[in-house]
Amino acid sequence: MSSNIPNIIDGQHVASLIREEVSQDASDWLSLGNRAPKLQVILVGGNQASKVYVGAKTKACEEVGILSETLMLPDTTSEKILKDHIARFNDDEEIDGILVQLPLPSHITPLAVIESIDHRKDVDGFHPMNVGRLTIGQPCYRSCTPAGIMELLKYYSLSPKSKDVVVVGASNIVGSPAAIMLSRENEEGKATTTICHKYTRDLTRHTIGADILIVAAGVPGLITGPMVKEGAIIIDVGMNRIADPTAQRGYRLVGDCDYDSVAAKASWITPVPGGVGPMTVAMLMKNTLLAAKKAVYPA
Numbered sequence: 001m002s003s004n005i006p007n008i009i010d011g012q013h014v015a016s017l018i019r020e021e022v023s024q025d026a027s028d029w030l031s032l033g034n035r036a037p038k039l040q041v042i043l044v045g046g047n048q049a050s051k052v053y054v055g056a057k058t059k060a061c062e063e064v065g066i067l068s069e070t071l072m073l074p075d076t077t078s079e080k081i082l083k084d085h086i087a088r089f090n091d092d093e094e095i096d097g098i099l100v101q102l103p104l105p106s107h108i109t110p111l112a113v114i115e116s117i118d119h120r121k122d123v124d125g126f127h128p129m130n131v132g133r134l135t136i137g138q139p140c141y142r143s144c145t146p147a148g149i150m151e152l153l154k155y156y157s158l159s160p161k162s163k164d165v166v167v168v169g170a171s172n173i174v175g176s177p178a179a180i181m182l183s184r185e186n187e188e189g190k191a192t193t194t195i196c197h198k199y200t201r202d203l204t205r206h207t208i209g210a211d212i213l214i215v216a217a218g219v220p221g222l223i224t225g226p227m228v229k230e231g232a233i234i235i236d237v238g239m240n241r242i243a244d245p246t247a248q249r250g251y252r253l254v255g256d257c258d259y260d261s262v263a264a265k266a267s268w269i270t271p272v273p274g275g276v277g278p279m280t281v282a283m284l285m286k287n288t289l290l291a292a293k294k295a296v297y298p299a
C-alpha cells in the first residue's frame with residue numbers, strides 16, 4: 001500500500017468558525033432591537049438517530065443565540081394533525097424556521113408534509129420552491145448538507161471549476177442538490193458533474209475519473225481504494241451506525257468509504273465523524289438566521 005497521507009478536511013473546525021460567525025451576527029441582530037431568531041423543530045416518533053440529530057440541532061441553537069422549541073409527537077400522529085401543527089407554526093410570527101425531522105413514520109408522505117411548510121420558513125431547504133429556485137440559480141434556502149460541502153470546498157480552496165465531479169447518491173436532500181450546486185456556472189460551481197445511484201451499471205467506471213468524489217449512498221465501505229483516482233478529493237457524507245460492543249454507545253459511525261484504502265490515494269478527505277456532519281448543523285444555524293432577517297425572501 002502507498003504511504004500517501006491525505007490532507008484532512010476538518011468539518012469540526014470549519015463548522016465552529018461558521019457557528020461563531022452566526023453567533024456574532026445573531027447578537028448584532030439582537031442589539032439592533034430585534035427579537036431572537038427562533039427555530040421550531042417537529043419530531044414524530046421515537047427514532048433513536050432522529051432524537052440524537054434533534055438534540056444536536058437544538059444544542060447548537062442554544063450555543064449561537066437562536067431560540068428553539070421541539071414539538072414531540074407520537075408515532076401514531078396522522079398526517080392531518082402534523083400539517084395542522086405546521087399551519088399553526090407557519091402563521092406564528094415569532095417562528096422564523098420550521099424543521100420536520102426526517103424520516104417520518106411510513107403512514108405519512110414526507111413530500112406532502114414538506115410542501116405544507118411555508119417555503120419562507122423552510123430552513124432545511126427541502127420545499128419544492130427552494131429546490132426549484134436552487135436549480136435556476138435564484139436566492140433560496142439551500143439544503144444544509146450539500147451547502148456545508150460547498151463551504152468546505154471553499155474554505156480549503158478546492159475549487160470545483162472545470163473539475164470532473166462524481167456524486168454517488170441521488171437523494172433529494174444530499175446527492176441531487178449537491179450535483180446542482182456543483183454544476184451551476186457560478187462562483188462556487190462550474191464543475192462537470194455526474195450523478196450515480198443504485199441503478200448505475202458500473203460504478204467504478206465513473207468514480208475512477210473523479211477529481212472530486214462525493215459519496216452519499218448510506219452504504220458502509222461502498223467506495224474502496226481501487227475505485228478512486230490518485231489525488232482525488234473525497235467527500236464522504238455517509239453516516240452509518242455499525243454495531244461495536246467496545247464502543248460506549250454500542251455502535252460507531254462509519255462513512256461510505258473504506259477509509260484506509262481510499263485515504264491511501266486521496267489528496268484530501270473528510271473523516272467520519274468530523275467531516276460533513278458538523279457542517280450540516282452549522283448551515284442550519286446560518287439558514288435560521290437568514291430566515292429571521294428575511295434575507296432570502298424579503299417581507
Ligand code: NAD
Nearest residue numbers: 145169170171174197198216217218237238239276277280
Ligand atoms: P438515501 O437513502 O435517501 O439515498 C441514497 C442514494 O444512494 C440513492 O440515490 C441510492 O440510489 C444511492 N445508492 C444506494 N446504494 C447504492 C449503491 N450500492 N451504489 C450507488 N448508489 C447507491 O440517503 P441520503 O439521505 O441521501 O443519505 C445518504 C448517506 O448520507 C446516509 O449514510 C446518511 O446517513 C448520510 N447523511 C449524512 C448527513 C450528514 O450531515 N453528514 C446528512 C444527510 C445524510
